Amino acid sequence: MIEELQRLPGVGSKTAQRLALHILSRPEAEVQTLAQVLVEAKQQVGHCSVCFHLSADPVCDICRSLSRDPQVICVVADSRDVIALEKTREYRGQYHVLGGLVSPMDGIGPEQLHIQPLVRRVAQGTITEVILAINPSVEGETTTLYVGQLLKPFTKVTRIAFGLPMGGDLEYADEVTLARALEGRREL
Amino acid sequence: MIEELQRLPGVGSKTAQRLALHILSRPEAEVQTLAQVLVEAKQQVGHCSVCFHLSADPVCDICRSLSRDPQVICVVADSRDVIALEKTREYRGQYHVLGGLVSPMDGIGPEQLHIQPLVRRVAQGTITEVILAINPSVEGETTTLYVGQLLKPFTKVTRIAFGLPMGGDLEYADEVTLARALEGRREL
Numbered sequence: 001m002i003e004e005l006q007r008l009p010g011v012g013s014k015t016a017q018r019l020a021l022h023i024l025s026r027p028e029a030e031v032q033t034l035a036q037v038l039v040e041a042k043q044q045v046g047h048c049s050v051c052f053h054l055s056a057d058p059v060c061d062i063c064r065s066l067s068r069d070p071q072v073i074c075v076v077a078d079s080r081d082v083i084a085l086e087k088t089r090e091y092r093g094q095y096h097v098l099g100g101l102v103s104p105m106d107g108i109g110p111e112q113l114h115i116q117p118l119v120r121r122v123a124q125g126t127i128t129e130v131i132l133a134i135n136p137s138v139e140g141e142t143t144t145l146y147v148g149q150l151l152k153p154f155t156k157v158t159r160i161a162f163g164l165p166m167g168g169d170l171e172y173a174d175e176v177t178l179a180r181a182l183e184g185r186r187e188l
Numbered sequence: 189m190i191e192e193l194q195r196l197p198g199v200g201s202k203t204a205q206r207l208a209l210h211i212l213s214r215p216e217a218e219v220q221t222l223a224q225v226l227v228e229a230k231q232q233v234g235h236c237s238v239c240f241h242l243s244a245d246p247v248c249d250i251c252r253s254l255s256r257d258p259q260v261i262c263v264v265a266d267s268r269d270v271i272a273l274e275k276t277r278e279y280r281g282q283y284h285v286l287g288g289l290v291s292p293m294d295g296i297g298p299e300q301l302h303i304q305p306l307v308r309r310v311a312q313g314t315i316t317e318v319i320l321a322i323n324p325s326v327e328g329e330t331t332t333l334y335v336g337q338l339l340k341p342f343t344k345v346t347r348i349a350f351g352l353p354m355g356g357d358l359e360y361a362d363e364v365t366l367a368r369a370l371e372g373r374r375e376l
Contacts, residue, residue, distance in 0.1 A: 074370075081358045090367040131373055136354050148376040161372030163349030165356065166324050166364040170269045176354040179278040182262075184349030185319055186372065188336040 050121070052097040052114045054079045062095060069093040071128040075118065075147060077101050077140070081133065093131075096121065101139035102146055110146060118147070122154045132159040136180075238309070240285040240302045242267045250283060257281040259316040263306065263335060265289050265328070269321060281319075284309065289327035290334055298334060306335070310342045320347040324368075 001023070005016040023031055047053070048060035051073075055061070062068060062082075072093030076082055082095050098113045122130060130151050134140040148157045163181035164173055173181070189211070193204040211219055235241070236248035239261075243249070250256060250270075260281030264270055270283050286301045310318060318339050322328040336345045351369035352361055361369070 076358065078359075084359050084361065085366060085370070088363045088367040088370065090370055131370070132376065133358060133370070135357055136352060144376070152376070157376045158373040159376050160369040161349045161351030161374065162354065162369070163351040163372070164324060165353045166350060166362060166368060168353065169323055170264065170321060171266070171272050173272065174354060175276045178273060179276040180354060181348040181350070182273070182276065182278055182319070182321070184351070184372070184374065185346040186349065188320065188332070188340070188345045188347050 047097075051095045052099060052117070053082050053095055067092070071126060072131065073118075073121065073127055073129075074131045074133050076133050077135065077143070085133065093129075098143065098147075101134070101137070102143045103139045113143075115147060115150065119150050119154075122151050125154065127155045129156045129158060132157065134159070136162050235285075239283045240287060240305070241270050241283055255280075259314060260319065261306075261309065261315055261317075262319045262321050264321050265323065265331070273321065281317075286331065286335075289322070289325070290331040291327040301331075303335060303338065307338050307342075310339050313342065315343045317344045317346060320345065322347070324350050 001020045002013070002016045005011055005019050006013060008016075011019070023034075044056045045054055046056075048055040048063055049058050050063040051060060053060045053062065057064075069092050073096050074085065074091060074093055075096045075098060076085070077098050077100060079097055082097060085091050085095075096114070096118045098115065098118070100108055100113055102108060102110055102113065121127065132144045132147060134144045144159055148159070151157050161184055162177070163184050164170065164177065168177075170178065189208045190201070190204045193199055193207050194201060196204075199207070211222075232244045233242055234244075236243040236251055237246050238251040239248060241248050241250065245252075257280050261284050262273065262279060262281055263284045263286065264273070265286050265288060267285055270285060273279050273283075284302070284306045286303060286306070288296055288301050290296060290298055290301065309315065320332045320335060322332045332347055336347075339345050349372055350365070351372050352358065352365065356365075358366065
């Protein structure tokens with residue numbers, strides 16, 4: 001059991017041992033429930049066939065929602081990013097989860113990501129804006145430029161702002177962030 | 189000596205004692221030099237009469253430089269922010285140091301800051317852009333809006349971008365930063 005638990009992310013040998021001893025100390029019914037929940041979740045949760053966000057249904061809640069703007073798509077690398085953006089309660093459009101970033105160093109090319117389905121969604125012509133919300137890493141920049149080039153013929157393509165984080169301080173910001181904040185300045 | 193050293197920022201009783209013992213262990217000539225440097229710097233360094241940045245001359249190096257754009261002014265709260273922005277090597281215009289932020293709670297009104305000299309600089313009509321590079325705090329927002337309103341009749345007023353810092357991760361960004369990053373999105 002300890003060996004299996006150690007395969008979980010962020011679980012080392014000590015934590016695995018603590019988890020194992022805790023599980024052994026619980027009543028059997030509780031352990032049965034835990035085991036069952038893991039298997040059921042794995043069996044039931046797949047990807048939305050439209051946006052590739054995690055979903056127990058063939059089409060996810062966000063894609064089916066009638067109260068969301070169907071003409072705006074926010075493109076993210078990962079389902080975690082959807083969850084982070086939903087927490088802001090600011091965005092009311094659709095999503096598209098790429099399932100990773102273009103990374104030639106790791107052998108991940110565009111064909112391994114959900115880019116073609118995104119192009120098909122946008123090429124239908126009803127989308128007025130695609131927002132690229134991708135981390136500002138090397139792979140993120142590559143992916144943003146690649147996807148941007150593919151979508152520009154069909155619709156307006158924007159990307160999220162990079163600059164000083166809220167509560168940030170000019171004095172403590174790194175130079176690249178400050179340079180981006182200056183470069184991205186907007187009229188008041 | 190320990191009591192006097194303790195008045196410095198970030199110096200508590202232990203650090204003050206360590207500094208004091210170190211100073212006592214040095215040759216007298218070295219201590220004389222240190223003491224002299226402190227007094228000389230205090231006597232010589234004042235504020236630039238144009239931009240209010242720290243300067244040993246009546247007009248600072250940046251204001252006198254012929255290689256910098258004289259038509260763009262970047263407005264900051266503090267001389268520390270000038271130093272931070274200069275490190276980026278991206279900005280080639282002028283500065284204006286307000287000397288603080290509007291903060292009614294601390295009794296700091298606009299008249300205590302170098303806002304009137306800024307308005308006079310801009311009202312001369314040769315400035316094409318004023319960039320407000322002020323921290324996104326409550327006082328920072330108040331100051332940005334106040335200064336922006338005063339300068340808008342004379343020139344274009346912009347402010348630096350707020351959003352995801354470089355190397356930042358969507359998943360770990362706070363909600364306000366993410367909301368600002370979305371709101372501030374720009375066309376690719």
